[in-house]
Amino acid sequence: MILMYPKINPIALKLGPLTIHWYGLAYVAGILLGWRYAIWLINKKPLKITAQNFTDFIAFATLGIVLGGRFGHALFYAPLYYFHKPWEILFLWQPGMSFHGGFLGFLAVSIWFCRKHRLSFLELMDLAACTSSIGIFFGRIANFINGELWGRPTGKTWGMIFPHVDALPRHPSQLYEAATEGLLLFLTFFLLERFTSWRQKYCGLFAGLFSIGYSLARIVVECFREPDQEIGYLFWGTTLGQWLTLPLLLVGIGLAVLAHRKVFTHDAV
Template sequence: MSLIIQYPQIDPELFSISLFGMEFALRWYALAYIAALILGWFIVVRLMARPKLWPNDEAPVTRQQVEELLTAVILGVVLGGRLGYVLFYRPAYYLQNPLEIPILWNGGMAFHGGFLGVVIAVIWFCRRHNLRLMSVADALALATPTGLLFGRLANFVNGELWGRPAEVPWAMVFPDPRAQVCPPEWVGACARHPSQLYEAGLEGIVLGLVLALLVFGARILKRPGVATGVFFAGYGISRFIVEYFRQADAQFITSENPMGHILSLGPVGVTMGQILSLPMIAIGVAVILHARRKAAA
């Protein structure tokens, strides 16, 4: 191995204070969520301030409704993300320990669950206010990559969700003892792909730029649903690709299945993250095709 990059030791806590015998801390992860929500709100508000981007030159949501929409999205992210993690990744454990399900501060959130929670929240919100569902979804599609970027950077700061063992020049040694366990035949330090940064780049920067170019260059908001479909498919493809470099969840890894594949055909297999991404890709393509047919009608 020509080069090993040591993980930059970053304290997950910005600061902590003691009050009444209890310790309260502001963590980078929480700050990432706060920043993502604030920037998401700002992006949606700015989009609504440009009615010429939308069908009939009319923004689908008022500024006041954006604030209520943000509340619904927060609930969808938290409840969906937690329940998704419980059901998709550790159902047996939480079936035996159901009182631990609400304990969010110990970690355990699933993007696909949070995404489904947001979908349900947005559908409820649009029906309540009689709004154009696909146009509202399009606005959120443009705002979401920023949140994904901050979230993946927070994963990196926390030293979690690292990648598979690697010999690439930018491979990194993560401090968690579990990240330092490589296959028996591995020689030298157990360096891994910084897959959190791969996800930040693909899901956050690349997908965000693609959507921005389509929205402000190709004016796709005039065709409700296209931006939403691009986001669905783009995220699914990005996550599917990164899963080849990201370490599978520990509960799926065994001595007979070191890659953590859920389905395998010899050396080729797919992880839980890839299985959950396939429906997103399919839905994204279907939404784009439906939006294009509707616009052509």
């Protein structure tokens, strides 16, 4: 049995000249729900960062994620195209976002914000570890709605034929990523927050664990995801996404080890 792609309209709503896409709504939902969840965590187990601090941070975080995602896509996946048309990097309505670029943009904005307001960078990253998977979940669902970032051909019964590629059944890898990088990571940190005091006791541990968890999920799911056509496979059948994720995995391991040894404090800027 082969599953057919449901052919969901990527446009959620049209109001005259205004066109609202599911992809844009996914970003809005991820940011708003992540913000509200972070506020709930802060009020439930308060540390140095206040609810107002995090609210002030959200707009800058959004800017860092979006611009970083666009620049990352241009740099990692389509450098020649954007070299000749650099202004199109700022065409935010066009497809093309890189998680790794968005992550770097988020880090840069976070460092600046924490230095400006004399807040603990790792405490902020621990909060982000609890909430980021919400945005990742909605983003991957939006990828599925758009019929993009499909998986490799498969003979499995859940293989799906996507409209923008060929007639071969393929892994719905967007849903794999939504389930692992999104739902599974969210539930993991929800349970850790519910039944442990690790975020309060080990500053930076959640940030390290998130980096490890996301990296492992991404590296595994990349084995089922079709690599970008412009790049293809790299060494030993690996993909660019796996190589970009490897440094994040190593940093996450180091950060988790140091955090467990209580090298960092919530007072550090």
